[in-house]
Amino acid sequence: MKKLAFLAFFLLAAPVAAQDLGEAPPPVTEVETVEEEGLTLTVTDDSAWEDLGIAIAGFATDRDVDTPANSGGTASLGKELARVVFNDLRNNGLFKPTGPDSLPQPSYGQITSPNWPSWSNRSTEMLVHGYVRGRPDGRLTVGCYLYDVVLQDELARAGWVVPPRDWRRAAHKCADLVYSRLSGESPFLDSRIAYIAETGPKDNRTKRLAIMDSDGANHRFITTGRSTALTPRYSPDYRKLLYLSYVDGNPRIYIYDIGTGRQTLVTQSTNPTFAPRWSPDGKWILYSMAVSGNTDIYRVSADGGPSIRLTNTPGIDIGGSYSPDGSKIVFESDRSGSQQIYVMDANGQSQKRLSFFGGRAATPEWSPRGDQIAFTHIAGNFRIAVMSPAGGKLTHLTNSWQDEAPTWAPNGRIIQFFRTARNSGTTALWQVDLTGRNERKLPTPVDASDPAWGPILP
């Protein structure tokens, strides 16, 4: 009886089950790429930004020969090279370098095969080795190696041949190699800066044009200071400087040839001209000229010739800055009633306002990378800020009393500006990176303003 019941149950149940299967096909899921099943997890880094430890040992030399670069010969020049690299990297805020003075000096043979055990014991992650060799023709060969101490791996190497007087440039090149390899950014240290050196009492400042390397070395005054100089700009090839001078009492733009020391007027006009800028290819010069109270932006060929007027609205249009591809110009105008930032095509067409941030916005500078525009945001205090070329994403990089006149490092990742102290009125050059976290003062022999960063040297 029980068996029968069972049988009946199965006979009855089977078709039902079959029907069920027929009615409910397995849910169709997306075809996934076959990834082996494994553990997944997220690693965060919620510590403060940590600086990468870099040990920079003194550069070694195969044999100590005399060189005009250093009275102590190539052996002591090697140590000096490492010190320059150390100082370059120390001031970036990204690294925690250790200089050659507190490290063992590697031998020439160890440059290409570091003595790993002795470096692993130090709390350093990266290691910079280098060598300097005197060549028979008097020039120097400088090599630079970057190693990962933890993985005992070579990350980068490069070598340069430099005349003895340019030995610092070899060190800057080495620092650039380390910087760009470890940060992913383009190099910027082997470059120069022009600025206005200020001396004298507050109401009667002497303002002179001066140039120096990006680390403050090789400092040189260009003008005597008899007439006030302002707003210098390096030409892309470093041969010339544009600047504003009051030579005959009127503000006018001059081109100063660094090689010959000759200077020429940009345009033969009795009207005041200011705010000069080079185009990225160095062929054009933008400037502003005030004609009977109305200031507009003009363009002129760097070789001279007629000027072309780009703006023609009433009010002040000033301070044009080219985009890196030369197709657009960002400038400052008070046509809306207060200083704001506008953009137009290189021929002056389709002008439109970019800044709607409240307060005023002045001195725009297009990043050499093209992805940002730096400017001075004036809302209470003067702050350095950046925005996207479309006018969005306002980011303040500094918050002090008076920071103004931003200029970009050649890699478009560091901005230089000048800061005026609140009470003393002293001015100094400062740098800040685009994260706003790393701010530092650039040493200058006297007070400094109106910085202009030139491009990276070849």
Add this chain to the structure above:
Amino acid sequence: MATIRFRDEEIIGLGVAAFLHVALLGVLLLQPDKGGAEFAGERVTVSLAEDVSLESAAPEINEESREAVAPELSEMVVPPEATDPEKSPVPVDRPVAKPTSKPPAKPNSNTSSTPKAKPTPSQGGASKFGKAFENGAGSAANSQETDATAATFGPREQASLVQAINRKIKPKWNAPQGLDAERLVTVVSFRLNRDGSLNGRPRVVRQSGETASNRAQKSIHAERAVRAVLNAAPFDNLPPEFYDKWKYISGVRFDRNTSR
């Protein structure tokens, strides 16, 4: 005007009560401050395990296993030779079965019920001593199961495994800095050997969060992520019984920005 009159007992009672109140107040006031609101500022890592992994696939899963029990010793220990010398050759194998086959005597009943357990001490060679213990692999007192409990890999184990790997990698990772660099995310996979060492090189599975500004850091981000894993190896802090679970780490997400 009715004057309130207390009886002596009431006065005494009120006096005592008043005194005790004042005493209590004094005690409370004079009590040294223990700093009850002290906050241990220790950071707690909370990990939200979303994946529930499979249970053990053993045919029968023991939820718990009893603890090992030592045999009850009889009250009076009789020297083996003295009782019966002729029995001695045989019992070598017999008593071995006894303690296991017989359900272990409940501790409470045993003392009174069976004095018959006499032969057990008689066979007592030192080699057999271990066998006299009831085996068991757990700590439950009310279970009869003697097999080891199944090693389950549940959310808890998964979370602690993730934590263990994280503990290794995190100190070695150093996110690159730069504009928008914190938006970058790199996912790395790698295989592990049984001893925790890396099997092959870590592989970048994918990257995300790239913008025009952080493009330069993309490769550095990936390189540092791989470097962190290389640097963190060997992962010798992982439980060997779960090797199956950590032999392949399919995605370690290196993400500086924790708020997303």
